[in-house]
Amino acid sequence: MLLKKANQLLQQNMLKEAEFHYKTLLKSNPENGEALFGLGKIALRLERFDAAVYLLQKACERMPHMLEPLHALADAFNGVNSPKDALTVLEYAKSLANNNPEPHYYLAQHYLTHGNLNKAHTTFAHALSMGIYPVTAYILFELVQLGRFDKEHNYISNLHHLLMQTDNLRLKMVCYYALAKSYDKLEDIEQAFTYFVLANKLQRKLSNFNTQELEPFYSEIIKHNTNAFMQKRDKSFTTNITPVFIIGMPRSGSTLVEQMLASHSQFSSLGESTSISNDAVAFIEQKTGVTYPQCLAHLTPDLIKKAREMYITTLKTASPISPFIINKLPSNYLSLGLIYVLFPNAKFINLSRDFNATAFSIFTNYFAENEPYFCSLPEFKLYHKLYEKLMSHWHSFKEMPIYDVNYEALINNPKGQLTALLNFLGCQYEDGCLAFHKRTSAVTTLSKHAIRKPVNNSALTKWERYRAPLLKLLDEN
Known part of the structure; x- marks a missing residue:
């Protein structure tokens, strides 16, 4: 019991x-x-x-x-x-279970995460041959993501068959996303959009709140992050490590920038570390008895020191420990004021991307989390406005070192954009930054397939094929 x-x-x-x-x-x-x-x-x-x-x-x-x-x-x-x-x-x-597709799926995911796409594809395909199991939907989804199929040989019939075999809403949703991506690759835009809509609608049912409910939270963040609060930072604080935070909307290029910088000799990455919210913020909330962001009003020099030490412990888990250590969790933009007070030497890289292209990428990708702004374009539109409002507030603090990187500009001129970014960070450009796709370090984000290729412009205008139905959905209430 x-x-x-x-x-x-x-x-x-x-x-x-x-x-x-x-x-x-x-x-x-x-x-x-x-x-x-x-x-x-x-x-x-x-x-x-x-x-x-x-x-x-x-x-x-x-x-x-x-x-x-x-x-x-x-x-x-x-x-x-x-x-x-x-x-x-x-x-x-x-x-232990050689005839069970589940351990094969996890092994294939390991290969995929570390850039061994051939082994990943072979292992996923072998797992698929074992029959229909709950994990089969996820196997098919990854095989579709790998994109090694054509009009004659694809997974569409497998997906339709699986849809007939399950009543599980999440498995159906994964199948819908996989079908949509299949039809997209096969240039059947109408069918692809139909299944993207079905997938998003089904996932929206699994979400239990509305984005509008976040508005008071964002307003409170702005209210409690004042000039007076920023003066709590210790301007004399120094450390051998510069924390670098890549922030912005999901699907705006954060993984690409992280991998480029992590290919530099002076950088390491923590990936998408939640240490700020899970450790530092949670510690301050516990000690003050007040939730974030209201707890910021109760920060003392001792609490700042202890919260900073918690994140330093996280920094020391980076391999190797380098002069610059990246945290690329996009939602850290919610905590920029606190981070700046803890680490006056921190640097912030804010990623932006054409709104319609970002919305399309959100709409067409499966996020395991059921937040409404990841499965509803009107919800995402509101979420994006909240982000822009908060970023405008952070930009109002002229001393806060925020560097804005535009995804389209980076793709069109990677060396020039990287040189300028590295100059902001206090480093020199290295050619290895553009060889990021050769790295075998773990990438666990939705970009884990695309990041193994050199810089290319394939994603810049992809959304325009769906312009009319996409804009219509964005305008819905």
Whole structure:
């Protein structure tokens, strides 16, 4: 009963409550593998990867034939920059259930994440040959994303067959996205748009709030980030590491800029680290007893120092530790004032892209999160306005080092744009920045397929093929 309750709390993302129940279970039975697994999953969600490795290794020892803890352990090893250990775990999981497509899917995802597209394609294809399972929808989706099909040989019949076999809304949604992308590649624009609409509508049903409900939150951020608040920063603060934050709307080129900079000899990347919100902000909220952003009014020099130390601990997980360490979580734009107070030496790179092209990319990509602005164009339009309003506020602080990069300008003149950006950061341009596609480091964003190719302009005007129906959807209420 206690385990069931803990698992329910974890599913509801009530992490503290779930953690308490799992630890209670372990007090009575330190060998409880399910409780260790639960604590390991919590550590993963909080990006406490060292703790996750420890807990999940213990869980796997106590549940040696279960796949899910092994897959979680592989994620934890990737979190501590040990992809070889992750690969070993995934290969072991596959050996345990060689006729089950699920471990093959996770292994293929590992290959895909690290840029080995040929192995990823072969492994996904092998998993598909094993029959219809819940994971089959995701296998087909990734095969479609890899794009190795044509009018004669494709996955459309597989997807239609799977749609007839399942009543699961999420699996249907994934199939709709895959069908839409299939028809898009095959130049059947009408069919593609039809399935993109179906996919978005289905995902919107899984969303439980409206973007308009965020307006008071954004207003409070602006209210509490004043000139007086910015003066709380310690102008004498120095450190050997310059934190670099890439911010902006999703699908605006943040992965491309990150990979270009990470190819420079003086840069490393944390990827999309949530350490600011999950650690620093959560710590300040806990200590002040007030939620963000109202808690900013209660910041003391001691709290600033301790919150800063928490993020420095995150910076030290970068491999290697370099003079410049990137965090490319786009939504960090919500916390720019706090970040600037914690790190007066931080640099901010704000990505922008043609609005219609951004909206099209949001509309045509599957985000696992069910936020309304990722599956409804009118909702995204409002979300984009909130972002622009907040960015205008940050730009009003002239001392805040924000550098605006336009995606289209970067694509059309990558060397010139990178040279100017690096000059802002205090570095010299290196030719390796344009060889980013040769890197084998992990890329887990939606751009993990495209980022393995050199700079190209294929995405610049793709939205225009859908201009009329796209603009009509954007104007809907």
